[in-house]
Amino acid sequence: MFVRPIRPVVLLVFLALVVGAGEAAPPQSAALQTPSVVAGLPPAQRADNRFRNLDPNYHRASIWARARSLIVGGTWLVGERRVQPLERVAPDIQALRGNTNRASVTWIGHSTLLVQLDGVNFLTDPTWSARSGPFGGFVGVGRYTPPAVALDDLPRIDFVLISHDHYDHLDVDTVQRLAQLYHPLFLVPLGLKAWFADLGITDVEELDWWENRQVHGLTVTCLPAQHFSGRTLWDRNRRLWSAWAVAGEKKRFFFAGDTGYYSGLTEIGLRLGPFDLAAIPIGAYLPPAMMKMTHITPEEALQLFADIKGERFVAMHWGTFDLTEEPVEEPPLRLEAEARRLGLDLSKVWVMKHGETRGW
Numbered sequence: 001m002f003v004r005p006i007r008p009v010v011l012l013v014f015l016a017l018v019v020g021a022g023e024a025a026p027p028q029s030a031a032l033q034t035p036s037v038v039a040g041l042p043p044a045q046r047a048d049n050r051f052r053n054l055d056p057n058y059h060r061a062s063i064w065a066r067a068r069s070l071i072v073g074g075t076w077l078v079g080e081r082r083v084q085p086l087e088r089v090a091p092d093i094q095a096l097r098g099n100t101n102r103a104s105v106t107w108i109g110h111s112t113l114l115v116q117l118d119g120v121n122f123l124t125d126p127t128w129s130a131r132s133g134p135f136g137g138f139v140g141v142g143r144y145t146p147p148a149v150a151l152d153d154l155p156r157i158d159f160v161l162i163s164h165d166h167y168d169h170l171d172v173d174t175v176q177r178l179a180q181l182y183h184p185l186f187l188v189p190l191g192l193k194a195w196f197a198d199l200g201i202t203d204v205e206e207l208d209w210w211e212n213r214q215v216h217g218l219t220v221t222c223l224p225a226q227h228f229s230g231r232t233l234w235d236r237n238r239r240l241w242s243a244w245a246v247a248g249e250k251k252r253f254f255f256a257g258d259t260g261y262y263s264g265l266t267e268i269g270l271r272l273g274p275f276d277l278a279a280i281p282i283g284a285y286l287p288p289a290m291m292k293m294t295h296i297t298p299e300e301a302l303q304l305f306a307d308i309k310g311e312r313f314v315a316m317h318w319g320t321f322d323l324t325e326e327p328v329e330e331p332p333l334r335l336e337a338e339a340r341r342l343g344l345d346l347s348k349v350w351v352m353k354h355g356e357t358r359g360w
Helices: 007-021 064-074 092-097 172-182 193-198 263-272 297-309 331-342
Strands: 104-109 113-118 120-124 159-161 185-189 204-207 213-217 218-223 243-247 252-255 275-281 310-316 357-359
Touching: 007 213, 007 275, 113 252, 159 252, 185 193, 185 213, 185 218, 193 204, 204 213, 252 263, 263 275, 263 297, 275 297, 297 331, 310 331
Parallel strands: 120 159, 159 185, 185 204, 252 275, 275 310
Antiparallel strands: 104 113, 104 357, 113 120, 213 218, 218 243, 243 252
């Protein structure tokens, strides 16, 4: 898909948002529970009203890396790069609507999954827009693989999981349309409830890391991730980011959201594992100087899969938006190569087509 040129001033503003957010957290990242927490504030909130990552080795990118990302890494917004849509399969809409007990997952695209568990239907980080970015999508990254299922064709949506506030994970038009069509409960990390309220969406519950809720008989838990937040130059890290776990009567689902890798994520497997299905990102990892702290490579994705004690892996966060510098076809190739090196059962490492549904 050819990305149309964008006016230089608007482009610079957008790049400032994207690149600045990528290294927004200060070098001395601190744990959620620290002596500097002000009495009365939520445990994940520090005195300056900003959230922090847990990994003591977390650090911002260098000035050079940030400058390079502005000059070189932003070329995917205005360059001549053309990306063809990936193969899609036609979803069985009637089967999805009629499913009342089978555990299934359908990849809509990017980090958007339709998950069905114990007769409950939920979405992860839904985005249906043709462009991801501010100003109503006027600026941003074009979508080269269209959504595999139309919003109107979805089955009843009982709740929606949001991992963080970045444009490719939280799309205004999409959540407004979902609220209008299905009236789902939105489960969000700390700080996002007010954002939804500004849109007139009030059926929202805000959770801190390790907090959980019972929703339609499922236990939904907000989990740690290593990332950042911000949709403008003024709200940097004001809202929390998270992964999620959903536990049914017999099966458990893990959604990684967007995360860098660090050893502390093993706590998720120790507390809540094993997971029957784990949705983990495999794209947006180059250049490493900018991406390593907040995104994972396909190899790190499989390490996280082992850490959380996953049984089946479903790849996400690739094949939809041309976000970073790696070739669009590279992530699944690296994933398969690493799975073979580790001696994993490839039938349990899923690289699904857009629109494909699998039982788990």
